Amino acid sequence: MKILVTGMSGLIGKAIRKELEGDYELRALNRSPVEGVECVQADISDFDAIRPAFDGIDQVVHMAAIAHGSPEWDDLLPFNVIGTYNVFEAARQAGVSRVIAASSGATISGYESVEPYKALGEGRYDDVDQWDDLTHESPLHPKGIYGCTKVWAEALARHYSDSANMSMICLRIGAVNAEDKPLETRQKSVWCSQGDVARMVRSCIEAPDGVKCDTFFVVSNNKYSYRDMKHPKEVLGFEPQDSADDFPEP
Secondary structure: OEEEEEOOOOHHHHHHHHHHEOOEEEEEEEOOOOOOOEEEEOOOOOHHHHHHHHOOOOEEEEOOOOOOOOOOHHHHHHHHHHHHHHHHHHHHHHOOOEEEEEEEHHHOHHHHHOOOHHHHHHOOHHHOOOOOOEOOOOOOOOOHHHHHHHHHHHHHHHHHHHHHOOEEEEEEEOEOOOOOOOOOOOHHHHEOOHHHHHHHHHHHHOOOOOOOEEEEEEOOOOOOOOEOOHHHHHHHOOOOOOOHHHOOOO
16 A cells, blocks of 8 residues: 655654554655655645645545644645645545545644633643543534634545545544653643554554544543543544653643
């Protein structure tokens, strides 16, 4: 199977390469060169430039996006909105069977403005006896314009699954960082290790053909998580191996 990974030079892209290399034939779609891997250098906001990268590809792992800091609309539009459309449309034209796309916990992290999720994010664990995990079926509550662009990506994935009969999987990825550990109190709830997100991508690649359109949270096995990880276990057989609880308080 030949896999195209967009944004392979990014933090998660590198983790995915490490997880998949040797088991799959990999190609990168990246603005900068990626050593040791076939790489098409192009910007995802330029459809004509990226289109050839999809030829001969079985599945696409789409990680290229603006995700750092507090990006403004003008920064998000060419990559998270136009770029996501370009990737999905190029995949359709090339006959790609499955796209696994990076969504974000930001699609629902607005819930952290209300209890009990606010308490979990702030580390006020004694104030919370129990809580209901948010699932892929919970009403959306995006945080910021960035979160809204990821809602767009999920809606667009549904459209392509319906209209082009493609398998479209969206991953609501938690807080992944270069240090690979929780860096603040909130991350005791929403942290995701590099290894866990990479293993989740593998599980999606290897998912049955019957998984046509689905959305999964991706966080590590954190005691104070409010994001449902039962659904990926039931559908994909995936369980996170790491935990924010293995680290001291940030």
